[in-house]
Amino acid sequence: MERDSTVRRTRAQQKQQKQQKQQKQSLYYEEAAALNGLRSRKHKPEVSAGLLGESSAVLLLLGFVCLLWLLVLLSLQQLIISSPGLFNALRARKHLERITSVGPRTVGSPENEISTVNYLLDQIEQIRTESQTGPHSITVDVQRPTGSFSIDFLGGFTSYYDRVTNIAVKLEPKTTAQHFMLANCHFDSVANSLGASDDAVSCSVMLEVLHSLANLPTPLKHGIIFLFNGAEENILQASHGFITQHPWAQQVRAFVNLEAAGVGGKEVVFQTGPENPWLVQAYVRAAVHPFASVVGQEVFQSGVIPSDTDFRIYRDFGKIPGIDLAFIENGFIYHTKYDTPERIHTDSIQRAGDNILSVLKHLVMSDELADSSAYRHGNMVFFDLLGVTVVAYPARVGTIINYMAAVATVIYLGKKCRLTSNAGGRYMRDLACAACVAVLSWFVALLTVLIVALLVTLAGRSMFWYSHFYVAVCLYGSAAVGKILLIHTLAKNLYYGGVSGVDLSERFFDVSLLLWCCALLFLTQRGLCSAYVPMMMVVFPLASKLLLTKHFRARGASLQYSVLYLTGLAVPYVHIMFLIWVVFEIFTPILGRSGTEIPPDIVLASLITLATVILSSYFMHFIYLTCSTRRILAGLGSVFVLMFVLVCCGLFFPYSADPSSPRPKRIFVQHSTRVLHALDGTVERSDSGLWINSLDYSGMQHITPHIPQINDSIRSRCSEQLPYCGFPWFLPVKALVKKNWYLPAPEVSPEAPLQFRLLSRQDTEWGTVKMSFEAKGPSHMSLYLRPHAGASLMGWSFGDGTPRFDLSGEYFIFYSHGLDAPAWSFWLEIQVSLTGV
Incomplete structure (x- = not known):
């Protein structure tokens, strides 16, 4: 009897629980109906809002991310069918090969001042001869300016130049012109580099653009000055000499600067202005293969990237607006001996030439160039969608759109607050608690990843990812995703034990929406054009959620709903994944030359965690629609442990001499003789040696096993009583490179003794x-x-x-x-x- 009684009580309890669950689902459907503006709450058939299986959730999310990443990678391919047209990439390639054939072109060397200058002048003369019967005239002037200026780059210093070289070419209608566009490139290079991408290819493109425009049958409305400057690598000296001293500079109304922070690939617009939105509009209308982002502009101008271009000189000293374009791919070999013409695809030259030619032609035929100051009214929001098209609109319009998106979010959340089931501020309390859980998961993930990065650094395995980037994604990414998932799983099972997964999924979708809305308002208040990113992350998910409410109410968390939900996220997510690619494409190589004081693993781990947090924001919705996360956590844990063990065992060497994809270690070596004098001029002491500076955090760790003489016993010590420690710094980077070595060597016998x-x-x-x-x-x-x-x-x-x-x-x-x-x-x-x- 006792057992029978127990069975009856158990069945009664199960029946009661089932009734409670049905009542709760009915209440949920009423809330959903209210959000859709239904005036009456009709009773719906009872539907089991089933949860996703663990395998289904993993396959969906992995498939979604991989598909979008594949789209991003495909968009980065050249995909250009070269065809005869105004711009001839094959002819430009011949210029590139000829310019680089003389070797490195440092300022003051015969290769830079004589060989390259003579070649450029010969080609310009040929173009002038060929176009003599046309409607345009070409004037050439070789300028050798002397001057000085101060700049707050690399901590700040003063630059003095004497008789550096500029080749200025004026292309104008034979009836003359009063207003000019400036197109700028530089033909000098750093020591020990052919400088094919930085910046010989740009000068080659400019020669071919000059050839194409000079031979147009109809005259241009305004003129163009093509400036081939010969001293950019000396921190922007020749451009300063032109814009402050050349008589033609007074007629320049705007400029296009061609640069490189990598080798090959697509050239990206990463700076415009200041203000003058008509320049962005011209690029949007004219560029054949657009590739631009205002996010890159604001990141670059924030100063976090240790680089600068002639754009700064024309903007600050010439007070003229412009467009800055640069190649950014494969920055690992930027400023190295591997920057050769063979690594620059002809398609890359073709697309750059098509863009620059069309944009310059559009600008010199426009009315805005004649009175550019009249069109100086605010900034522009601009970004491309997978290189297919560019979206651009005035920043003031963007502000209105951003606030409208924020208002829509407030209305959406406000309707939920007004539901009778949320009386007494219950919804707001639940939302605040959920937001705390989300922020806590991100904080714990960041803390965990930073601890892992610190352990890797202390183990002497820093920069293992330099040649194996996806290993870092697996190590730091699995740790970040695992911690986020673990915190939410614990919250779901321990804190939210009595709340249905459907309710929790709705709540955490609202949290993601709220946090993105806060980011939107913050960036908009700061006046940043990058606010369009959180705007997209508010508008698209909110619209998708509203459209799918009826479907979700009828079928619950079905596979069809999940696919449609992810489809609604596709546009903002694919754009954010493109931005993530840009960030890592730029910053990963930079960490190989950022000095000895910044632990690069800490920086890279933080960036990977930030990317994980951004991408996971709307995926929290799925965590609570999944039956279980046990196997997912086990898989992530296994990946993390495996990667951590392999990294600590030294399986992944940071550098590579693979000809197809080199990852060289950067070391700056100077053979010097030091003679130290007292204030009265007497010699106190002298020595000679190789002064060695590692440009990355690992120092000589990987050099000592191969060259035992270079070890910590010859670490140089800073003589505080001497300026700059008494060592021959080429640039003022003492604060970034504090670890250096001084290996005794024979006395230097320079060709031009000081x-x-x-x-x-x-x-x-x-x-x-x-x-x-x-x-x-x-x-x-x-x-x-x-x-x-x-x-x-x-x-x-x-x-x-x-x-x-x-x-x-x-x-x-x-x-x-x-x-x-x-x-x-x-x-x-x-x-x-x-x-x-």
Whole structure:
């Protein structure tokens, strides 16, 4: 009898639970009906809102992500069918091969100042001869400017240049023109690099664009100045010489700058303006193969990327607007010996030429160029969709759209708050708790991944991902996804034990929507055009959810609903995945040259976690629609453990000499002889050696086993009493590269030995000391200044005469010259202390 009684009680309890579940589902359908604006709550047939199976959920999400990633990768392919047209990529390639055939082209070298200059002048003369009977005239001017300026790049320094080379080519109608576009490239390169992508290919493209435009049968409305500048790698010197000194500069109304931060691939618009939205509109209308993003512009201008282009000089010193384009793919071999013409596909040249030719032609035929200041009204929001088309609209219109999206979100959430079942603020409390769970999962994921990155760094395996990027995705990505999933699983089973998965899925969709709305409002308030990204992440999911409410009410979490839900996320997600590709394509190579003080694994792990958080935001909805996550967690844990063990065992070496995809380690080596003088001019000591700087965090860890002489016993120590530690810094990067090595070596015998002398010293009427100096030596020299204790630098002969960018009491002056430059003469004015100088 006791057993029979127990069975009856159990059946009664099951019946009661079933009735409660049916009542709860009925209430849910009433809420859904209210959100759709139904005036009456009709009783619907009872439907079991089934949950997704674990395997189904995994296959759906993995398939969705992989499909979108495949679309992104396909969009990055050239996919250009070369056909005879205005721009001839094969002819441009011949220019590229000829320019790079002379070898590295450093400023002051015969290869840069003579060989390359003569080739460019010969080609320009051929174009002029060929187009003499046409409606255009070509004028050529070789400029060799001298000047100086200060710039807050790399911590700030002053630049002085003497007789660097510019080749300016003016193309205009034979009736002359008053307004000009400027097209800029540079033909110099860094030492030990052919500089095919940076920037010989751009000059090759410009030569062919000049050829195409000069031979047009109808005259252009305005003119174009093609500037082939020969000193960009010396931190933007030649462009400064042109825009501040050349008489043609006064007629320039806008510019297009062609640059590279990688080798080959597609050229991307990553800077425009300032303001002047008509330039973006011109690119949108004219570009044959568009590739642009305002997100890249705002990231670049934030200063987090340690690079700069001539765009800055024309913007800041010329006060003219422009468009900055650059190749960004494969930055691992940027500024290395691997930057060769063979790595640049002809399709890449064709698409760049098509774009630049069409955009320049459009601009010089436009009315805006004649009075560009009249069209300077605000910024533009612009982005391309998989390279197919560009979306662009004024930032002020974007602000209106953003606020409308935010209002729609408030209305959606507000309707839920007004439901009778949410009386007393119950919905708001539940939403706040769910938001806390989501934020907690992200915080725990970030903390976990950072701990893993720290352990990898301490184990001496930093930068294992440099040649094996997807290993980092598996290691850090599995840790991040696993932690997010674990926190939500614990919350579902322990905290939300009595709440149905359907209710929780709705709640966490609302949380994602709310958080993206907050991000939208924050970026909009900051005036950032990048706010279009959270706007897309609000509008598309919200619209999809509203459209699918009826379907979800009728069938629950069916496979069809899941597919339709993911389809609604496809547009914003594919664009965000493209942006994620851009971020990693730029930052991964940069971490190989960001200095010895920034742990790169911490940065990369943080970026992977951020990407995971962004992509997982609307996937939280699925966590609560899945029956179980046990096997998913087990799989992620297995992947993490396997990757962690393999990484710590040293299976993945950071660098590679694979000819098809090299990943070289960057080391800056200078053979120098140091002669240290006292203040009275006497020699205190001298030495000679190889001064070695590792440009990445790993230092000499991977070099010492192969060259035992380079070890920590020869680590150089900073002589604090000497300017810049008494070492020959090429650029002021002392704060980024603090670990360096000094290997004794024979004395240097330079072709142009340094001669430095004090010409005069005089006391001024206002109590300062003015000292004049003269220096003569190689084409590249650096001057470091630190006034004696108690004294201060009041003036000098550089720039506007006011010393700038005092770095901890030190001043850095970078000097370079072209051919046949006279001795470098300058003066300093110092406020003398009571104890003298």
